[in-house]
Amino acid sequence: MTFKTTVAAVAAAACTLLALPASAQFAKAEEAIKYRQGSLFVIGQHFGRIGAMVNGKLPFDAKAAQDNADIVAAMAALPWAGFGPGTDKGAPHKAKPAVWSEQAKFNEHAQTFQTEAGKLAAAARTGKLDQIKAAFGPAAQSCKSCHDAFRNR
Amino acid sequence: MTFKTTVAAVAAAACTLLALPASAQFAKAEEAIKYRQGSLFVIGQHFGRIGAMVNGKLPFDAKAAQDNADIVAAMAALPWAGFGPGTDKGAPHKAKPAVWSEQAKFNEHAQTFQTEAGKLAAAARTGKLDQIKAAFGPAAQSCKSCHDAFRNR
Secondary structure, X not given: XXXXXXXXXXXXXXXHHHXXXXXXXXXXXXXXXXXXXXXXXXXXXXXXXXXXXXXXXXXXXXXXXXXXXXXXXXHOOOHHHHHOOOOOOOOOOOEOOHHHHOHHHHHHHHHHHHHHHHHXXXXXXXXXXXXXXXXXXXHHHHHHHHHHHHEOO | OEHHHHHHHHHHHHHHHHOOOHHHHOOOHHHHXXXXXXXXXXXXXXXXXXXXXXXXXXXXXXXXXXXXXHHHXXXXXXXXXXXXXXXXXXXXXXXXXXXXXXXXXXXXHHHHHHHHHHHHHXXXXXXXXXXXXXXXXXXXXXXHHHHHHHEOO
């Protein structure tokens, strides 16, 4: 099984899960909220380490960039299952009601991020900072545009 | 890159990270704590879904078992970087002081879990429930023994 296949398999699994009611995946809404917050936080940490290299705040380390990008790509499919029906309440969170009222748009953002994360991991495998920079921009933009539309500050 | 290689690469990356001071990976201790809690929670959710099939609480679904086991295996290397020096304070958590005072023993537990998670993913790829059951037991035991020794209730 290639890495790409693994990412695709995890993505497919997450899509399957998305189609189920939250109750089928999480014992209660609180768990779904902790799950999405936890997975997004872990993704954000690894994504941020690539960003620090892209922005010159950390020296470029091709292996570290690839490791971090692989983790981001492998996890990019996960958080969305935690936004199922009925998970707008149950624990403190920053998700706007639009996540549930504009679900198609939200899912589109989630899909864009997964696509960009895959491209970033592919770029990181070249070991070239300029390729990573080129892929990092659109990936970071996909985070920002979703946060702007669907996350309270 | 095979899935096994991916898991090994992520594990190697996490080991590299473990060798660095927490400040090199996380902006502050609070982030390290959120990181380890988030990654362990996500792992626990996916692990629990396999457990529900193993214990007959959910009907056996070979594909779902494999998807969940792949996620557990891919993430099994991550949480440990969040237990670096100076991360015993900074946010509420349940880690016992022994995590830092008996670091070699803690690392051994972390390593055992990664090994068992890899075996569980391999068992899940056979698509056979009896193989999954056989691998699930030791994996679950590795969670429990670490929690007993290093996590407050």
